[in-house]
Amino acid sequence: MILESIVTTVDGNGRVNIAPMGPTVQGNGPGDLIAEITLRPFGSSTTYANLKPGNHQNSGKAVVHVTDDAMLFARGAAGDIAPEQAAKLVTSIDHHGYRRLIDCHRWFAVEADHFSEDDLRATVICRIIDSGVVRPFFGFNRAKHAVIEAAILATRTHLIAAEKIDQELERLRPLVDKTCGPQEREAFDFLVRTIEKRCSRERTSGHG
Structure with missing residues (x-):
């Protein structure tokens, strides 16, 4: 597992x-x-x-x-x-x-x-x-899972084509929109900005 x-x-x-x-x-x-x-x-x-x-x-x-x-x-x-x-x-x-x-x-x-x-x-x-x-586990919702998936994408911008990453983010976005709290919204938007910057750097360096 x-x-x-x-x-x-x-x-x-x-x-x-x-x-x-x-x-x-x-x-x-x-x-x-x-x-x-x-x-x-x-x-x-x-x-x-x-x-x-x-x-x-x-x-x-x-x-x-x-x-x-x-x-x-x-x-x-x-x-x-x-x-x-x-x-x-x-x-x-x-x-x-x-x-x-x-x-x-x-x-x-x-x-x-x-x-x-x-x-x-x-x-x-x-x-x-x-x-x-330390403390009891309260649980995950779909927005938290979406943030984790986006976090994984943020560490793979050198391995996955930018177009594929964009597609995955669009798939995840409705999960955040429908089930997020303020923290999940902030985290997802932060990751989208991070991914955009990294993909831009990859394209500039010729790796995208």
């Missing part, structure tokens, strides 16, 4: 990175814990650099979060959360090098057991070393 989540990692200078990611989760362990989580960051991403073995003392460590914060997904996909802002959104947990979101539903602190990579992505198989529940 792929879980849409927010992942926090820390670099060698203690700077926190917040990024949306869809890790693969395997099975249930004792106490209803997910037994294994596999992260697949792009090789060009900060998450990749922070997880890569040997880069720094925090290498291979991450916290995977379940949250319904639509704007956090949007800003994370846009790379719009500076380290100084990220630092205000997280708190330390007992294990060295881990920072979890202060506000989330559930979190899993993980450590890499196996790291491999190809030309595009790394595959990081992680074991769970700790977890916690």
Whole structure:
């Protein structure tokens, strides 16, 4: 199963990175814990650099979060959360090098057991070393799902043709219009602007 989540990692200078990611989760362990989580960051991403073995003392460590914060997904996909802002959104947990979101539903602190990579992505198989529940999960509506889909598109502008992205946004827009609250509206509009800018850059550079 792929879980849409927010992942926090820390670099060698203690700077926190917040990024949306869809890790693969395997099975249930004792106490209803997910037994294994596999992260697949792009090789060009900060998450990749922070997880890569040997880069720094925090290498291979991450916290995977379940949250319904639509704007956090949007800003994370846009790379719009500076380290100084990220630092205000997280708190330390007992294990060295881990920072979890202060506000989330559930979190899993993980450590890499196996790291491999190809030309595009790394595959990081992680074991769970700790977890916690912060507050009950209220639930998703269709607008929140649409924001997550738009956030994924925002990270794929270098891989998907601009025309196809436009088509997908038009498919998602009615879901937002019909079911959104203020946060979902703000997040979706923010992502549309981000995607337009990125697609324009891709076309200018000759990649679109």
